[in-house]
Amino acid sequence: MYPRPYVDFLTHFHGTRDYFECHEELEEHWKETEPGYRDSVWVLLIQFAVSLYHFRRGNRKGAETLINKTFDKLSVNDKQLEQLGIDSAMFTQLILEIKDDIQSFKGYQSPVIPIFDENLVQLIKSRCAEWGVIYGTPSDFSNTKLINKHMKKFRN
Numbered sequence: 001m002y003p004r005p006y007v008d009f010l011t012h013f014h015g016t017r018d019y020f021e022c023h024e025e026l027e028e029h030w031k032e033t034e035p036g037y038r039d040s041v042w043v044l045l046i047q048f049a050v051s052l053y054h055f056r057r058g059n060r061k062g063a064e065t066l067i068n069k070t071f072d073k074l075s076v077n078d079k080q081l082e083q084l085g086i087d088s089a090m091f092t093q094l095i096l097e098i099k100d101d102i103q104s105f106k107g108y109q110s111p112v113i114p115i116f117d118e119n120l121v122q123l124i125k126s127r128c129a130e131w132g133v134i135y136g137t138p139s140d141f142s143n144t145k146l147i148n149k150h151m152k153k154f155r156n
Contacts, residue, residue: 048095
């Protein structure tokens with residue numbers, strides 16, 4: 001029902017908290033399905049994950065730039081988000097809260113994307129179990145490979 005890259009994105013997002021991999025999972029899917037369309041729901045989700053990657057690392061400027069781009073794409077993607085099992089109103093609220101946290105210099109906290117499709121949530125939880133991670137576990141700040149994955153020395 002849902003594209004595998006999307007389910008893998010959500011599994012990384014809620015399980016491994018590897019926002020760098022979230023980007024990797026959806027980028028190819030976006031290029032295959034909507035190449036060049038910068039307002040795509042896939043770009044919105046990629047930019048959301050990358051904004052959190054920057055926020056978690058303390059790069060507030062990068063986080064703010066990307067959370068603003070994410071916010072700007074919401075209005076054109078309401079229906080697409082709903083088709084992907086995401087409550088668009090709650091997701092909008094989440095983005096506004098994160099945007100406020102970034103601008104107010106509050107600390108990063110690991111969010112949960114508001115998914116209303118319980119079958120999708122169960123699929124993500126099952127995939128998390130397969131990967132040996134727990135759904136909803138907060139980011140591990142002591143894991144420098146996770147926090148700094150963009151650096152060449154931390155990539156697989």
